[in-house]
Amino acid sequence: MNERPGEGSLGGRGALTAILLIAFSISLVGIGWDDGLINAGGFRAVGQILLAAIQPQLTLDVLSTGARSTWTTLTYAWAGMTVALIIGMPLGIIGSGTVVRSSWTRRWNISSARLALAVFRSIHELVWAWLFVAALGLSPMAGVLALGLPYGGILGRIYAELLQDVPESPLRALRSAGASEWRVFWFGRLPMALPDMLSYTFYRLECGIRSAAILSFVGLGGLGHNIQISLQDIDYSRMWTFVYFLIALVVAVDIWSSLVRRRVAIERG
Amino acid sequence: MKTTSPSKISPAISASSPSSRPPAVLIDEAGKTYGDVEAVRPLSLTIRPGETVALLGPSGSGKTTLLSMIAGELEPSDGSIHLRGRNLADLHPGRELSREVGMIHQQYDLVPNLSALQNVLAGRLGDWGLVKSVVSLLWPQDRQMGLTALERVGVSDRARVRAGLLSGGEQQRVAVARLLVQNPAIIVADEPVSSLDPARADEVMGILTEAARKAGKTLVATVHSTDVARTYFERLIGLRNGAREFDLPSHLVTDDQLNDLYALEGLRDE
Ligand SMILES: Nc1ncnc2c1ncn2[C@@H]1O[C@H](COP(=O)(O)OP(=O)(O)OP(=O)(O)O)[C@@H](O)[C@H]1O
Numbered sequence: 001m002n003e004r005p006g007e008g009s010l011g012g013r014g015a016l017t018a019i020l021l022i023a024f025s026i027s028l029v030g031i032g033w034d035d036g037l038i039n040a041g042g043f044r045a046v047g048q049i050l051l052a053a054i055q056p057q058l059t060l061d062v063l064s065t066g067a068r069s070t071w072t073t074l075t076y077a078w079a080g081m082t083v084a085l086i087i088g089m090p091l092g093i094i095g096s097g098t099v100v101r102s103s104w105t106r107r108w109n110i111s112s113a114r115l116a117l118a119v120f121r122s123i124h125e126l127v128w129a130w131l132f133v134a135a136l137g138l139s140p141m142a143g144v145l146a147l148g149l150p151y152g153g154i155l156g157r158i159y160a161e162l163l164q165d166v167p168e169s170p171l172r173a174l175r176s177a178g179a180s181e182w183r184v185f186w187f188g189r190l191p192m193a194l195p196d197m198l199s200y201t202f203y204r205l206e207c208g209i210r211s212a213a214i215l216s217f218v219g220l221g222g223l224g225h226n227i228q229i230s231l232q233d234i235d236y237s238r239m240w241t242f243v244y245f246l247i248a249l250v251v252a253v254d255i256w257s258s259l260v261r262r263r264v265a266i267e268r269g
Numbered sequence: 270m271k272t273t274s275p276s277k278i279s280p281a282i283s284a285s286s287p288s289s290r291p292p293a294v295l296i297d298e299a300g301k302t303y304g305d306v307e308a309v310r311p312l313s314l315t316i317r318p319g320e321t322v323a324l325l326g327p328s329g330s331g332k333t334t335l336l337s338m339i340a341g342e343l344e345p346s347d348g349s350i351h352l353r354g355r356n357l358a359d360l361h362p363g364r365e366l367s368r369e370v371g372m373i374h375q376q377y378d379l380v381p382n383l384s385a386l387q388n389v390l391a392g393r394l395g396d397w398g399l400v401k402s403v404v405s406l407l408w409p410q411d412r413q414m415g416l417t418a419l420e421r422v423g424v425s426d427r428a429r430v431r432a433g434l435l436s437g438g439e440q441q442r443v444a445v446a447r448l449l450v451q452n453p454a455i456i457v458a459d460e461p462v463s464s465l466d467p468a469r470a471d472e473v474m475g476i477l478t479e480a481a482r483k484a485g486k487t488l489v490a491t492v493h494s495t496d497v498a499r500t501y502f503e504r505l506i507g508l509r510n511g512a513r514e515f516d517l518p519s520h521l522v523t524d525d526q527l528n529d530l531y532a533l534e535g536l537r538d539e
C-alpha cells in the first residue's frame with residue numbers, strides 16, 4: 001500500500017485507480033441484493049429504532065433494572081481493571097528494565113516480562129471469556145479474568161514504555177545524590193510517568209466498561225445482557241433506555257478521569 | 270564496605286599536602302579524550318578544602334568535561350583524581366560518592382511533578398532506606414531539614430508548589446537546597462546560572478557561594494560571566510582547547526588575560 005516516492009508516474013496511479021474502481025463496481029453488481037443481505041423490512045426497522053431513540057422507556061421497573069445492571073457492568077469493569085493493574089503494574093515495571101542495572105539480568109527481565117504481556121494481550125477478551133467460561137462455568141470470576149488478562153497485557157506494555165520515556169537528567173541528579181535504582185524509580189521515574197500512566201489507565205477503564213457490556217452478551221449479566229434481551233423482544237424503547245445508561249456511565253467515567261488528571265497533570269514543564 | 274584505611278592514601282598525595290588535611294580535590298595528570306578529540310589534556314591541579322574556584326573558558330574548552338570528572342560522572346582517560354585523599358575510582362557510586370561530591374547542572378534536573386520540598390528531600394535518598402523513601406513520597410520525612418534548606422535559599426514559601434511550576438530562578442535555588450541537604454564535602458556546579466537573567470543569576474550565585482562558604486564546602490563551578498566569577502570566587506582557572514591558560518587568585522587575573530582567553534583563534538597575540 002505504501003507508495004514509494006518517485007516510483008509510479010501519475011498515469012500509472014490513474015490506471016491503478018481505474019482498475020480498483022472497476023473491481024469495486026463489479027463487486028457491487030456481483031452482490032445479490034435481493035438475497036436478503038439488506039432485507040426489505042430493514043429500512044422500516046431502522047426507522048423504528050431511530051424513532052425509539054427519542055422515546056426511551058422510562059418506567060420505574062426499567063429504570064431500576066437499568067440502574068442495577070449499570071452497577072453490575074461497572075463492577076465487572078472495575079474488578080477487571082483491578083486484575084489488569086495487578087498484572088500490568090509489576091510486569092510493566094519489570095518490562096521497562098529500569099530498576100536493574102546489571103545488563104544481563106536486565107535483558108532477561110525485559111524479554112520475559114514483555115513476552116508474558118504479549119501473550120496476555122494478543123488474545124481478545126471474548127476468546128478469554130470462552131476459555132474461562134469453559135473452565136469455570138458462567139461465573140463472575142470468568143468475566144473478570146477474561147477482562148483482566150488482556151487489559152493487563154495492554155496496560156503493562158504501555159506502562160513499560162512510559163516508564164522508559166522519562167527525561168534522563170532529573171534521574172541523573174537523583175543518582176548523583178546517592179539514590180539507588182529503586183529509589184530513583186520511586187522518586188523520579190514513577191512521578192514523572194504517572195500523569196500519562198493515569199490518563200491511559202482511565203482511557204482503558206472506559207474501554208473496559210464497553211468490553212464489560214459486550215462480555216455480558218456472553219451471559220454474564222449487566223447492561224449488555226439487558227440490551228440483548230430487549231433486542232430479542234423487539235422492544236427498541238427499552239433497549240435505548242439501557243443504551244443511555246451505558247452512555248451515561250462512560251461519560252461519568254470520562255468526567256471523573258479528567259478531574260483526576262487535572263490534579264496530577266502539570267501545565268508547565 | 271567502608272574502607273578508610275590510610276593505605277588508600279598514596280604517598281604522592283601525602284607528600285603534596287604536608288598539613289594533616291588532604292586537599293579537597295587533587296587531580297594528577299588526569300585527562301579525557303574522545304577518539305581524536307582531546308577534550309581535556311592531562312593536567313594536575315590541587316584545590317584546598319573550602320576554596321571557591323571558577324572555571325572559565327570559551328565554548329568547547331573542556332569545562333564541563335573537567336567538572337564531570339571531578340564529580341565522578343565521567344571517568345578520566347588517563348591520570349587519577351583524589352577527593353579528600355581518596356581515589357575517586359575507589360568510591361562506591363551512590364551513597365559513598367554522594368557524601369564526597371554533589372553536582373548542580375544547568376537546568377531541568379528537578380522532578381517536575383514533585384513538590385519543591387520533596388525535591389529538596391531527595392538529597393537524603395542516599396541515606397534513606399527504601400521504605401522510608403517510598404513513605405516520604407506521601408509523607409515527607411526529615412521535613413524540617415528540607416524546610417531549613419529552602420529557607421536558606423529564600424524560597425521556603427514555595428515548599429509545597431510542584432517544581433515544574435516554579436520559575437527558572439526558583440528551580441535553580443531548589444537544586445541548591447537539595448545539594449545542601451545532600452551535604453557533600455565538595456560542590457560542583459556546571460553553569461548553574463546561565464539560564465537566568467543577569468539579576469537572578471547574580472542572586473543565585475550569591476546564594477550558592479554564600480551557602481558553600483558558611484558550611485565550609487569546597488565549590489568548583491563553571492561560569493560564563495567573568496564579572497560573576499571575579500565577584501564570587503577566590504580563584505579563577507582559565508581553560509582553552511582542553512589546556513590550562515592561567516590559574517590565579519581572582520584579584521590577580523587581568524582583563525587582558527580574560528580577553529585573550531575568549532579571543533577567536535588567530536586573533537590572539539602570542
Ligand atoms: N561525549 C562526547 N563525545 C565526543 N566529544 C565530546 C563529548 N563530550 C564533549 N566532547 C568534546 O569535548 C570538548 C569539550 O567539551 P565540553 O563540553 O567539556 O566543553 P565546555 O567547555 O563545557 O563547553 P560549553 O561552554 O559550550 O559548555 C568539545 O570539543 C566537545 O565537542
Ligand SMILES: [Mg+2]
Pocket residue numbers: 332333334
Ligand atoms: Mg559545558
